[in-house]
Amino acid sequence: MGVRIAITGGIAEGKTTVLRLFESLGGQTISSDAIVATLLRPGTDLWQQLRKEFGETIITATGELDRERLAQLAFGDPFMRRRLNRLLHPAAFNAIQPYLEGEASAAPLFIEVPLLIEVCLQNWFDRIIVVQATPALQQARLLARGIAPSLARQMLRSQLPTRAKVPFADWVVRTHCSLDEVERQVRRIWASIGR
16 A cells, blocks of 8 residues: 655745656655646636636637736735635645545645645645745745746745654655755655555
């Protein structure tokens, strides 16, 4: 019976990189970001709900969700963020839940869950990995993605600091180092997981 392991942390801390490294070692992986991207495709139920809740300003000329505009609304106003989370979190959890309730295979299952602690999902998992970088590196990574400095600051300020997630961790992967060092940390965790 494989273990179910959550990978969590703040924005731009390297969760996806860590998830891919576990996949390369033979772990089963699920990205909640990829699941949410599927849920947000034009015409889906969630897309319709967001359009109704936030209006046409979050829809591009081609019918796609304007994620940057939605982020500006959500991270600029706590009330708007709560409205977004009220729609987004249940939909994402409902999509992930079958993986958590299904029969586990022999290989460990790693699921990237950015807001694991914030939405109290830690009890659904056997183990927790917290991915941590420095706030300065998070900001630099957001800017490198083309996010405006003011929005990057709002995004970082609105999140639970990763240091508050560390007490929940079975392991911490620090990503403010070389990729080789991140890979070494992941390999150490992989070796310690009972398979």
